[in-house]
Amino acid sequence: MKAIIPVAGAGTKLRPHSYTQPKALMPLAGKTVLSIIIDQLREGGINEFVFIVGYLGDKIFDYVQAKYPDIQAHYVHQPDRQGVGHAIQMAKNIVNNDEVVVVLGDTICEYDVQAFIHNPNSVIGLRKVDDPREFGVAEVDENGVIEHVVEKPHIPKSNMALVGLYKIKESEQMFSCIENNILQGLRSHGEFSLTDALDCMIRAGVKFDAFKVDTWFDCGRKETMLESNATLLKKFGADKMEYQFENTVIIKPVSIGEGCVIKNSIIGPNVTIGDHTQLDYSIIKHSIVGNYSNLYDIVLEQSIIGSDTALRGESRTLNIGDNTSIDLG
Structure with missing residues (x-):
């Protein structure tokens, strides 16, 4: 199993910091956003990573090489940011139809990594939010199976937000759905969305289980990043x-x-x-x-x-x- 981590985003909501530092490398409770993600996935047994990099990608490369010299790391450059779906598609040749875990580069969650990775079906990480209009949203049936996902709906039919955490067993089908969306120019909010590709898979009969994370830390904006820093300081034992x-x-x-x-x-x-x-x-x-x-x-x-x-x-x-x-x- 491989992990794909897209870290090519410009981080516009964290400017001016993201002009000179990828938001995945912002310091947080004595770590970085990226190190927290990698450490969690390594605890789950994953040691092969694909980093989708863009602007300031050399800093991601230098950081990973220095801090994680023992992992198998691949780097794919996304010069033209056209959305998360487009970024994931660039890893197709490296993934080679293996199972993949996808974690967005500004996503920090508390969750049972082993249960997530070893779920027999494909899985999407979810968390209940007060206002889901700024997120991908999942509609879930009474058995915990996802029936539909949509990116930033104007009128959400659910308050279960996609947190940026996915395990995909049927990676070949995922790449096929993304490619079809790109060829047809099917964009959501101006971008080729991973959410649209996942909904394509659901319509084709792929079963996705809903996986509710314990906590979701928002590291995309200054105010919520400071809140996350305070919470994670306690979690990582900084009070000791x-x-x-x-x-x-x-x-x-x-x-x-x-x-x-x-x-x-x-x-x-x-x-x-x-x-x-x-x-x-x-x-x-x-x-x-x-x-x-x-x-x-x-x-x-x-x-x-x-x-x-x-x-x-x-x-x-x-x-x-x-x-x-x-x-x-």
């Missing part, structure tokens, strides 16, 4: 980590990367700080700070600060990308 820095108060949970120099500051709660970052005379809470950044005399709350960033002065709420220098004094 011990840190000692000069004249600094740590309010758990926090995750502080390697090689950081922190002085005269208050850090936490719910803060992730990347590697080799320097902070002095600063107060940081409910925020994410990237790698190799330098913050002096700053007050931050509900903020995301990119990597290689220098900040001096005082602020309350910021959303700043990589390679930035700002003096707020």
Whole structure:
């Protein structure tokens, strides 16, 4: 079994960070979105991955090669983003009709990985949401079998959202449905959707079981990413980590990367700080700070600060990308 992880998306809702960093590599509770996905799938026994990359794909390649040198990794470049279905189709020759697991590159869920992978049928991960209009939506019968899926319906007939987690036994049929949709120009919301291909398979008689995930973390927007960071810090045991820095108060949970120099500051709660970052005379809470950044005399709350960033002065709420220098004094 192989895993396909599309990470070619531009991450427009996380700009300016996604201009210089793929959203799958954004720091989150001492990890990255991508590392959480890979770790879960490896726990399920998967060791062969196909990464669909695009803009900044070299950063995905470098990260995977450095952190996961023992996995079998393939990289497929998607220069023209035309939707998730189009991205998946580009992996056809590598998959070679094997069973596949597809996990979207901004999808973090808590779920029973073994039960998901070893389900005898194809499976779609679902989670009940208050407003399903921004998601793919599944209609499920009383036996837990999916009858219909539709991408971002204007009038949803269900509140069960597709979370971006799929196991496909009939991969040959999936690729055939995607190819037919592309040849016929059948787009949803301007893109070739994986959801449309799955509905094509359902209409052809393929059985998809509904698989309800325990928790779904939204990592596509600043506000929900900060909420996810706070939840995952507790899940990954950041409240048990011990840190000692000069004249600094740590309010758990926090995750502080390697090689950081922190002085005269208050850090936490719910803060992730990347590697080799320097902070002095600063107060940081409910925020994410990237790698190799330098913050002096700053007050931050509900903020995301990119990597290689220098900040001096005082602020309350910021959303700043990589390679930035700002003096707020």
